[in-house]
Amino acid sequence: MTDKVMKEMEGRWFLQYSGCPMWKAGNIDTISFNYTLEHRGEELVLKDVVEYRKNGRMRMKSGIDIPDEDGRTFQWRGIGVGNKLFRGKSKVLLNEDGILVIWFEKTLGSSESIDVLTRKRHLTSKESEYILGILKKNEEYSRFIDNIDAVNIG
Numbered sequence: 001m002t003d004k005v006m007k008e009m010e011g012r013w014f015l016q017y018s019g020c021p022m023w024k025a026g027n028i029d030t031i032s033f034n035y036t037l038e039h040r041g042e043e044l045v046l047k048d049v050v051e052y053r054k055n056g057r058m059r060m061k062s063g064i065d066i067p068d069e070d071g072r073t074f075q076w077r078g079i080g081v082g083n084k085l086f087r088g089k090s091k092v093l094l095n096e097d098g099i100l101v102i103w104f105e106k107t108l109g110s111s112e113s114i115d116v117l118t119r120k121r122h123l124t125s126k127e128s129e130y131i132l133g134i135l136k137k138n139e140e141y142s143r144f145i146d147n148i149d150a151v152n153i154g
Contacts, residue, residue, distance in 0.1 A: 002067070005072065005092055005095065006037055006044055006045075006046050006065075007037065008095050009035045009046060009092070009095060009100065010035050010037050010046070011034070011119070012032055012033070012034045012119070013032065013033045013100055013117035013119060014031070014032050014033075014117060014119070014122075014152050015031040015115055015117050015151055015152055016116050016117060016118055016123060016128070016150065016151065017114075017148040017149065017150055018031075018113070018114075018116070018148055018149065018151050019104075019112075019113025019114060019144055019148045020104070020110045020113060020115065021109070021111075022109070022110070023052075023115075024151060027055050028052050028053065028054045028151075029052070029151070029152065030051075030052060030053040030152065031050065031051070031052040031151060031152060032050070032051050032052070032121075033050050033117060034049045034050075034051070035047070035048050036048075036049075040064075040066075045064050045065060045066050045067070046064070046065040046067075047063075047065075047079075048064075048076075049061075049062050050062075050063075062078070062080055063077055063078045063079055064077050064079060065090070072091050073089060073090070074089075074091075075087065075088075075089055076088045076089070088104060088105060088107050089104075090102050090104050090105070091103045093114065093138075093140055093141060094134070094138075094141070098118055098119040098120065099118055099131060099134070100116070100117040100118070101117075101135070102114060102115045102117070111147070113144055113147055114135075114141060114148060116131060116135070116148070118131070121152070123152075
């Protein structure tokens with residue numbers, strides 16, 4: 001992942017659609033990702049803090065996204081107790097107009113899927129239709145549409 005791509009990801013994003021079983025659970029809502037650029041030696045990495053409400057209580061997961069050489073892919077590694085054993089590979093498929101689409105490889109806990117995040121916490125029905133239209137038009141994203149659900153309902 002290039003420095004430019006990471007800089008464009010920096011800040012807070014709200015999860016709108018996901019294929020991840022954890023985020024699709026009915027007792028989890030108001031999911032946000034906050035990306036911060038950090039130096040690790042000579043390289044830039046993205047630290048991410050995912051905040052979500054589960055059964056009415058706020059929770060948090062932290063990790064580091066380490067860029068691969070290809071410029072769009074990164075390796076995620078969990079930070080802290082309970083997260084340190086988790087790892088995964090992801091790729092930014094789209095980052096424009098306040099819409100971020102990230103692909104996630106299959107892991108022990110989830111199937112291959114995408115997450116769709118936006119800078120806005122809540123979307124209008126017109127904005128949701130626009131985003132789903134983008135996904136349907138692109139072959140790289142469209143194969144995941146049947147497996148993603150709206151998740152940011154809190």
